[in-house]
Amino acid sequence: MAGDLLDAHLTLLAEALLPYRDCETLLARWGTELARTLTGGGRLLVAGNGGSAAEAQHLTAELVGKLRDDRRPLSAIALHAETSAVTAIGNDYGYDEVFARQVRAHGRVGDILLLMSTSGTSANLLRAVDAAREVGLRCWAFTGPAPNPLAEACHEALPIASADGQVVQELHLVSTHVLCEYVERELPAAAARRVPTEPAPAGTTTSAGPVRAGVEVLLDGDGRQVEAGQGGTA
Template identity: 55%
Template sequence: MTAEWPLTREHPRGPFVPRTGTAQEAPDGDERADTGTVQDPVAAVRAHLRSVQTALESLGGQSLRVAAWGEDLAQRLQAGHRLLAAGNGGSAAEAQHLTAELLGRFQDERAPFSAISLHADTSAVTAIANDYGFEELYARQVRAHGRPGDVLMLLSTSGKSPNLLRAAEVASRTGITTWALTGRSPNPLSLNCDETIAIDGPAPHVQECHLIALHAMCRAFDSEIRRLGRAGVRA
């Protein structure tokens, strides 16, 4: 176990003291990334934590859809369908976070369910990107893995990623339901998916709220799985 640095021990470069008051702190509610003034680290953190509230409120207004996605996904996966998930960069990490929750468990013990992160197989990713181009990265995998009744979840803060748009296009021709988690809507991805949860805010807050949305959806998923079990429903 890694020991934390004791607060009473002097660091070789001297004790750390936050530089509060050495630079101007942005006023409450100011979400601008660059105001032309220099913020000290503490002020920057406080401004970030304050400004995330707007994005959270945007997500809160879509709680019924989050719950509906969890319920629908539970019924599909319990019936033998699967979830495919994709994103780029941080959104790829969140897609993989979701599939891990379904393959393992979110909180309470339950059966594993079929969920595939389409970026996680590095050999497939590099082969497809090399031979067919990055734009085809996810579309080709959707054609390989997807079946009618499956769900493809696409995560993007901008909603403009060409490889996600191609994946949505292929899925729509295959009978796969498409869900998008994006930033401000309308955007190209939200317009090309069956349903969208769009977060209003700057990209960092959008991504933070995407993870909250996924965790909330997992709670709804687990709740529906328990209900189906009590009703005697089996895959």
């Protein structure tokens, strides 16, 4: 009968939406933490398999590009998108290592690894968590119903309470958009945390960025640049 499939799918989606509403507190906190990490020079590494790979790449596109308003790009890498690296690592070390080796290559202490999986059992994602913990990354996961190995291996996880893989992936996409909304909302406050509230004491220097020889930079009382001119004496 026409309409049966759509109605059945929407029924499953509606059932999963009821407990999903409780995830907003976690997404808000992750958005704040991610905004602070990215404005502080850290990066987000993301990975998944199959449809979850597509959703992981969707997330990085929203951060490197933009979700709504124009802003500076944020560092986010979808590990599965580097096809030459994935196939080389898979060929030489096995498919279970395709993400773990990239985590060791790109990850730095304080970065965040976000993994997406409907089952929470993918061996290559579990290996990626092991590598991330060795390097010093924080590990998050979007998964299907908990408990599952990936949710338990990560520091925190957002499990979707549905046995239907399509519903899980659809709510992972919602989670991606809501997470990015919270990141963009938090960016001004996260950036403000990095601006010194008082000028440095006389005779001290900071290493906030590269130094250009022969250029004099003047700062106001809040530590912001107000004038730049050629250095040297007259």
